[in-house]
Amino acid sequence: MFTVLLEKTVDGQRYIDWLVSGLGWTLALAFFGWWIAFAVGVVVGIGRTVQNPFFRALARLYVEIFRNIPVLVQMFLWYFVLPELLPTTMGDWIKQIPPPWGTFFPALWCLGLYTAARIAEQVRAGIEALPRGQDEAAAALGLSGYLTYRHIILPQALRLIVPSLTSEVMGIYKNTSVALTIGLMELTAQARQISDATFQTFAAFGAATLIYLALALIAYQAMMLIDKAVRIPGTAPGREADGSDFDAVKLESPVPNGMEIVK
Amino acid sequence: MNSLDFSIVLQAWPYLWSGLLFSLSLTAAAFLVGMFLGTLFALVQHFELRVLSQLVRSYVALMRSIPLILVLFWFFFLVPIVLGHLSGNGRPVPVGATYTAFITFGLFEAAYYSEIIRVGLRAVNKGQFEACQALALSTFDTYRHVILPQVFRVASPIILSQTIILFQDTSLVYVLSLTDLLGAASKLAQLHGRLVEMYLAVAVVYLIISCAASQFVASLRKKYAIAGARR
Amino acid sequence: MQQRRTVSPTDPFPMVIVERLVKRFGSFNALSGVSLKVAKGEKIVLCGPSGSGKSTLIRCINHIEKHDSGRIVVDGIELTDRIRDINNIRSEVGMVFQSFNLFPHLSVLENCMLAPMKVRGLAEPEAHERAVALLRKVRIHDQAHKYPTQLSGGQQQRVAIARALCMQPKIMLFDEPTSALDPEMVKEVLETIVELAQDGMTMVCVTHEMGFAREVADRVVFMDLGSIVEEGDPSTFFRAPNTDRAKAFLNRIIH
Numbered sequence: 196m197f198t199v200l201l202e203k204t205v206d207g208q209r210y211i212d213w214l215v216s217g218l219g220w221t222l223a224l225a226f227f228g229w230w231i232a233f234a235v236g237v238v239v240g241i242g243r244t245v246q247n248p249f250f251r252a253l254a255r256l257y258v259e260i261f262r263n264i265p266v267l268v269q270m271f272l273w274y275f276v277l278p279e280l281l282p283t284t285m286g287d288w289i290k291q292i293p294p295p296w297g298t299f300f301p302a303l304w305c306l307g308l309y310t311a312a313r314i315a316e317q318v319r320a321g322i323e324a325l326p327r328g329q330d331e332a333a334a335a336l337g338l339s340g341y342l343t344y345r346h347i348i349l350p351q352a353l354r355l356i357v358p359s360l361t362s363e364v365m366g367i368y369k370n371t372s373v374a375l376t377i378g379l380m381e382l383t384a385q386a387r388q389i390s391d392a393t394f395q396t397f398a399a400f401g402a403a404t405l406i407y408l409a410l411a412l413i414a415y416q417a418m419m420l421i422d423k424a425v426r427i428p429g430t431a432p433g434r435e436a437d438g439s440d441f442d443a444v445k446l447e448s449p450v451p452n453g454m455e456i457v458k
Numbered sequence: 459m460n461s462l463d464f465s466i467v468l469q470a471w472p473y474l475w476s477g478l479l480f481s482l483s484l485t486a487a488a489f490l491v492g493m494f495l496g497t498l499f500a501l502v503q504h505f506e507l508r509v510l511s512q513l514v515r516s517y518v519a520l521m522r523s524i525p526l527i528l529v530l531f532w533f534f535f536l537v538p539i540v541l542g543h544l545s546g547n548g549r550p551v552p553v554g555a556t557y558t559a560f561i562t563f564g565l566f567e568a569a570y571y572s573e574i575i576r577v578g579l580r581a582v583n584k585g586q587f588e589a590c591q592a593l594a595l596s597t598f599d600t601y602r603h604v605i606l607p608q609v610f611r612v613a614s615p616i617i618l619s620q621t622i623i624l625f626q627d628t629s630l631v632y633v634l635s636l637t638d639l640l641g642a643a644s645k646l647a648q649l650h651g652r653l654v655e656m657y658l659a660v661a662v663v664y665l666i667i668s669c670a671a672s673q674f675v676a677s678l679r680k681k682y683a684i685a686g687a688r689r
Numbered sequence: 690m691q692q693r694r695t696v697s698p699t700d701p702f703p704m705v706i707v708e709r710l711v712k713r714f715g716s717f718n719a720l721s722g723v724s725l726k727v728a729k730g731e732k733i734v735l736c737g738p739s740g741s742g743k744s745t746l747i748r749c750i751n752h753i754e755k756h757d758s759g760r761i762v763v764d765g766i767e768l769t770d771r772i773r774d775i776n777n778i779r780s781e782v783g784m785v786f787q788s789f790n791l792f793p794h795l796s797v798l799e800n801c802m803l804a805p806m807k808v809r810g811l812a813e814p815e816a817h818e819r820a821v822a823l824l825r826k827v828r829i830h831d832q833a834h835k836y837p838t839q840l841s842g843g844q845q846q847r848v849a850i851a852r853a854l855c856m857q858p859k860i861m862l863f864d865e866p867t868s869a870l871d872p873e874m875v876k877e878v879l880e881t882i883v884e885l886a887q888d889g890m891t892m893v894c895v896t897h898e899m900g901f902a903r904e905v906a907d908r909v910v911f912m913d914l915g916s917i918v919e920e921g922d923p924s925t926f927f928r929a930p931n932t933d934r935a936k937a938f939l940n941r942i943i944h
Contacts, residue, residue, distance in 0.1 A: 263668035264661050265626035268640060272661060275653045365523070372525035376632060383528045396535045404524055404532075411523035585790035588753050593804035593856060594779035603803055607794050
């Protein structure tokens with residue numbers, strides 16, 4: 196079924212090389228986008244919980260905007276709209292970035308900042324789930340606000356939300372496919388291109404599907420390892436971390452049981 | 459930076475409006491089909507029906523592991539073939555992108571809703587089942603009148619959040635060249651060379667609808683939080 | 690004092706017959722060959738330390754737990770694996786749980802009307818009438834339109850009793866009905882059960898409320914480690930238990 200992938204393309208490669216190249220872009224987008232998302236998400240998530248009403252409002256605004264506009268529309272805003280809104284020289288400079296970088300960077304910022312809004316909400320939930328006593332104990336020891344977040348709150352909150360971050364990892368790697376709409380030849384785009392060139396739709400989409408499945412498994416396993424590695428001795432696994440048996444954090448959290456079957 | 463002219467958006471409004479109606483009806487249809495199938499899928503897994511629950515689990519895991527765009531491509535390709543086989547003569551039936559979108563979103567969302575409901579079913583207190591047994595309620599009545607209503611109620615904020623994401627995801631039918639809100643805006647934007655105004659306008663419409671819906675969900679959550687505290 | 694009713698060995702139609710009942714959870718023997726007969730109108734109090742099998746025993750009687758071997762006959766119906774028998778028995782047996790298990794999404798009234806309508810096939814007006822009457826009996830009819838979470842624990846348990854009575858059961862099983870209650874609410878629930886006993890209801894009650902046992906029980910059955918160790922009328926049992934295990938148990942619960 197997949198033998199078509201080994202055939203020569205018009206440009207002298209094999210079709211499988213197209214897939215590998217697409218996979219490369221998908222991974223690069225997901226990986227670098229994730230770190231943008233994580234860094235921004237943690238900052239915004241903290242902003243949602245600080246005392247200062249100005250920073251809180253700002254963080255809230257960020258989350259509402261980036262979470263409530265479809266990622267595809269955001270993709271168009273970064274790619275088509277942003278260069279037009281910037282001063283002409285800067286806009287022109289952006290438009291002249293050669294492909295594929297001209298589509299990669301807008302896609303990267305788009306996915307990173309979109310996912311950051313979702314991560315910010317998880318971070319906030321994690322911080323709010325901590326007992327009030329932690330804050331008070333830190334204050335009693337004379338720790339400043341910064342030191343309290345840095346050494347007391349964040350280390351606990353982040354551990355707590357590892358399982359729900361798994362679904363954000365899955366989310367960003369799946370959303371990389373949206374970049375095909377602005378012309379980035381990532382994995383799904385390459386699969387379609389192979390399908391169009393060879394009419395072997397089953398093989399092309401099937402191969403892409405298997406690769407996505409494998410990636411999902413790897414991401415899931417990696418997050419499980421991280422969850423285990425950072426767990427505080429004597430505490431339950433992250434997903435059992437808070438008492439209630441039915442809450443958003445857990446529901447939106449990772450791959451279903453089903454995943455274990457595929458494994 | 460060219461001067462912006464948003465009057466184009468006003469002129470285009472009737473077309474955008476019909477696009478928005480398409481987005482909303484796709485959301486509503488996918489919600490109904492997705493919830494119906496999702497509940498069935500969740501029950502199949504809850505009852506641990508042998509072969510069937512394995513199938514459902516694999517289906518759910520698959521749908522949750524691959525991008526929606528790829529799923530759309532798959533269905534766009536597969537639905538005509540499958541319908542051809544179902545109709546008996548084996549020739550692919552051209553169904554068009556619109557039907558494909560409805561079928562795909564319904565089946566795709568079913569996977570997500572079924573996970574929510576499955577977790578909800580697991581969270582129902584064992585005592586509820588025992589009370590139903592003690593009252594001799596049949597399995598059907600137990601689920602119909604006692605268990606599922608509780609699951610839907612407790613899970614409703616999460617179900618609604620998922621539906622807001624679904625509404626945003628319907629914009630992906632762009633890859634099938636359909637005229638949803640984004641599709642309509644995109645076609646006019648190309649036609650008049652007014653990408654900036656059209657895409658900004660569309661972003662604002664999505665933002666307003668999703669924000670309003672999220673606010674509603676947040677108020678629901680709060681209501682349940684208070685009800686829970688009284689316990 | 691009311692007349693005590695117990696099973697005579699020759700009673701041909703006891704309400705409940707349990708014979709050599711065995712129930713295992715994995716390798717743990719929850720019940721190892723328990724036999725018990727309950728006469729019509731008889732009130733039995735089951736007591737014993739936790740893990741003695743008393744809750745398991747009454748949960749087996751209406752098949753909420755499935756027994757591994759032995760016989761259970763309720764009102765002439767033998768409990769088999771057939772769903773028909775199970776449901777026939779369950780609709781004759783009312784059960785009240787330690788944790789109430791009211792349906793939180795239904796009002797008090799709806800809690801009481803659901804099973805009579807769905808299982809007994811009652812029309813809505815009749816079910817409503819019956820529910821109101823029984824809620825009045827447990828003195829909670831003024832709360833009929835509230836939801837369970839809006840009631841106190843004692844009120845919830847009285848609703849649970851009314852809900853079970855709405856099926857017009859021939860026997861009532863109580864599984865530690867007051868253990869989950871705050872002390873000040875225990876009394877109102879016990880009074881409700883005492884009234885029910887005075888009406889002549891057959892009942893088996895798992896409880897540690899010894900005052901209650903003295904007042905209503907025709908027979909106290911003491912269980913330990915999955916077996917019935919000793920049984921007798923309450924005054925004798927509490928004054929002079931025969932076995933060391935019962936003595937030790939009574940010492941512990943009377944402090």
